[in-house]
Amino acid sequence: MKGVYSAPGDYIYFKSQVPLHKIPIGTKQWRYYDFGPKAVPPLICLPGTAGTADVCYKQIMSLSMKGYRVISVDIPRVWNHHEWIQAFEKFLDAIDVHHIHIYGTSLGGFLAQLFAQHRPRRVRSLILSNTFLDTRSFSAAMPWAPIVSWTPSFLLKRYVLTGIRDGPHEPFIADSVDFVVSQVETLSREDLASRLTLTADAASVGPLLLTDSFITIMDTNDYSAIPQQLKDEVSERYPGARRAQLKTGGDFPFLSRPDEVNLHLQLHLRRVGVEARPDLVPGIPKGGSGGSSSEEKEKKDPEDPAKDEDPANDDRGSSDNPLAESQLPHAPESSQSHSLDDQLVSNAIVCHFSNVDMMVSLHLGFLKNQHTIPTETVMRLCAEIFALHLLSFYVGSLYISLNCNRRVGQVV
Missing domain, CATH: 3.40.50.1820 (Alpha/Beta hydrolase fold, catalytic domain)
Known part of the structure; x- marks a missing residue:
């Protein structure tokens, strides 16, 4: 080897x-x-x-x-x-x-x-x-x-x-x-x-x-x-x-x-009764020492305490090499769930009803401020809008087909 x-x-x-x-x-x-x-x-x-x-x-x-x-x-x-x-x-x-x-x-x-x-x-x-x-x-x-x-x-x-x-x-x-x-x-x-x-x-x-x-x-x-x-x-x-x-x-x-x-x-x-102490885990920059990474975290959601529940860890408070949460890789399950949520809230859904264009946008900032909206509700809303879009497309196609058949009959 x-x-x-x-x-x-x-x-x-x-x-x-x-x-x-x-x-x-x-x-x-x-x-x-x-x-x-x-x-x-x-x-x-x-x-x-x-x-x-x-x-x-x-x-x-x-x-x-x-x-x-x-x-x-x-x-x-x-x-x-x-x-x-x-x-x-x-x-x-x-x-x-x-x-x-x-x-x-x-x-x-x-x-x-x-x-x-x-x-x-x-x-x-x-x-x-x-x-x-x-x-x-x-x-x-x-x-x-x-x-x-x-x-x-x-x-x-x-x-x-x-x-x-x-x-x-x-x-x-x-x-x-x-x-x-x-x-x-x-x-x-x-x-x-x-x-x-x-x-x-x-x-x-x-x-x-x-x-x-x-x-x-x-x-x-x-x-x-x-x-x-x-x-x-x-x-x-x-x-x-x-x-x-x-x-x-x-x-x-x-x-x-x-x-x-x-x-x-x-x-x-x-x-067996061992309680984790994430509050004792150093590594998340709180002041200006973190540079751009700390500023990005504050811009994402400075009031959401759930973001800081799993910071990186170190075995001594004054270590020269603290493990930062932004450095260590996240668990696969958490990364997948966050990526799915980001995709759902960042994509705009456009629906056409007859000749009227109706824009339904799910803005990222809106959903992040509304913490009570679960992911299941967003997915159900997307599915309903998509179904309405298909229905409108089907009705429009049927109307065009019938109209063309009627005109052809008149010509004949």
Whole structure:
């Protein structure tokens, strides 16, 4: 993949705006992104064996704009599950976070459950995606696990990549695979050996004090590296958990189906009581510092507070690179609805009745001042006017045809 793969544009923009943090805690080096209002309990993203903190960049961009705080971390270089629990707790203490919500995929989901089991006071809810309850099947598939720390890097990468389904993919899934493969290339031999050790080391998730209503299981229905039997065991363990099934998405739905994943994450956070704080999201220029962009927003509608509900987000008030709403891409659903409304209110409808031209114009300024007129009313009005236009055209054509027939009869 080296020399062929090029990073997507939104990822390049993400890297230019969101700072990457690297802090040593004890003997462990932590690499993570932390973005969003500090007052909001964070959603911590734990990737799988092949993932890094970067693979959840679409979740960071989307949820932070809505007023949520998202922390995406690399799994540090630990060699057993007890060491993972201690290291992760020290990391939370270092960044001054006490209560968390975890979104874990694959190995990350397994580690999230272990941490929730042994540190129940810190974990408020779980979102588990394509994950498992124990490591028996993986340890059976890795008889060479005792020497994994001595295995060359290229063999470890090859083993990790063989877990990703090969063959033709849908374009969005193929792009997600390419991105994750590029992230695997950045991992060192020690990082890969550590993660494979965590996957093969004998361990299982015990009973959780967390009630099932605070757990969401979000799996893909097409395929994943985690066998379906292991995913079914997770569903059976938490019968009262919420289900969020994705028809497609492969191993990395957070990249291939970001809109659906972000929606389910947002619904989960709302359900467990996490309130977004868009009022704490800086980035919208209020004075003259915004230049022409701020002036255009004031000209559109300076009195409409709904325009400022979803500004861009930053994780610190005095950041040098605040994410502005005018810079970050909007969600597809919002852009489509706004474009439809703009087309409806900007087009003038001209109707001809007999020989009289009647101009019916729907002015943009008029509709924007009349907030009580719904889009359905405008569309129904357009349909009625268009029907009247067709009726008048039909009557006129019929009249001309009858008149011509009468004149021809007189001549004959």
